[in-house]
Amino acid sequence: MYDINQQAQIDLAPDETSGAIANPWQQLRSLTPARIALGRAGTSLPTKALLDFQYAHAQARDAVHLAFDHPGLSAALAERGRASLLLHSAASDRDTYLKRPDLGRRLDAASAQRLRDYAEAHPGSIDLAVVVADGLSALAVHRHTLPFLARMEELARLEGWSLSPVVLVEQARVAVADEIGELLGARMVVILIGERPGLSSPDSLGLYFTYAPRVGLTDAYRNCISNVRLEGLSYGMAAHRLLYLMREACHRKLSGVNLKDEATVPALDDEPPAETGNFLLYEQTPAD
Numbered sequence: 001m002y003d004i005n006q007q008a009q010i011d012l013a014p015d016e017t018s019g020a021i022a023n024p025w026q027q028l029r030s031l032t033p034a035r036i037a038l039g040r041a042g043t044s045l046p047t048k049a050l051l052d053f054q055y056a057h058a059q060a061r062d063a064v065h066l067a068f069d070h071p072g073l074s075a076a077l078a079e080r081g082r083a084s085l086l087l088h089s090a091a092s093d094r095d096t097y098l099k100r101p102d103l104g105r106r107l108d109a110a111s112a113q114r115l116r117d118y119a120e121a122h123p124g125s126i127d128l129a130v131v132v133a134d135g136l137s138a139l140a141v142h143r144h145t146l147p148f149l150a151r152m153e154e155l156a157r158l159e160g161w162s163l164s165p166v167v168l169v170e171q172a173r174v175a176v177a178d179e180i181g182e183l184l185g186a187r188m189v190v191i192l193i194g195e196r197p198g199l200s201s202p203d204s205l206g207l208y209f210t211y212a213p214r215v216g217l218t219d220a221y222r223n224c225i226s227n228v229r230l231e232g233l234s235y236g237m238a239a240h241r242l243l244y245l246m247r248e249a250c251h252r253k254l255s256g257v258n259l260k261d262e263a264t265v266p267a268l269d270d271e272p273p274a275e276t277g278n279f280l281l282y283e284q285t286p287a288d
Contacts, residue, residue, distance in 0.1 A: 133172035137194030181213030
């Protein structure tokens, strides 16, 4: 039988080569990217743990300041037969964007006019406006936009929804999608945006969905699906949850805090989906 106390006596012995004292919970590190069981050297962290932290911090900083490769993304979309529009927020550069979040929530005058001109030249209803913005991690957008859009757009077309061109926005915050959706006259809008990098996730993509978008809405009117990346929420699962929210929003005519994600989890091997929904929600059984 495994004896954790006996193992702890072994693990707490100093490493003769490095002088570091290991942690008895070391084996748990293989199960999580969290910084646990780092060990110690005297009263400090071991050199390796400190260097790993500094490397992760540098990755996060690089992700924040990485330039948005919108020409490359636009070209990749064109190869897939998807048109795109490039717009810019009212934040003129990255420094302004980081210091003035409010400017990132609105389009600059030229971009707003360009969108009005597009809507006038292409009359007709749009069910879903699709927006992609650099946010706080262009790295996330570069890595995950194309594979996620492929899943999402396939499901949206099965629903018969009309889609806008992919609107690419530089130096943007989440709320800029509401202005874009309003100018396009779209029934719904979704924005794919780079989330604030964590020390183990510099490339996390966030999805924010709004029904009946318009300027001035608060976060209470949006639904968020976060941590879309290979190590987090898969593209297929994220698309499944988003499509559920959009169907329910069309039915209930709302989004945000009054629209809960109760999507069932798709089962493997074409089995019927699990009957239980969001594990945070319990089912109320009728009284006898």
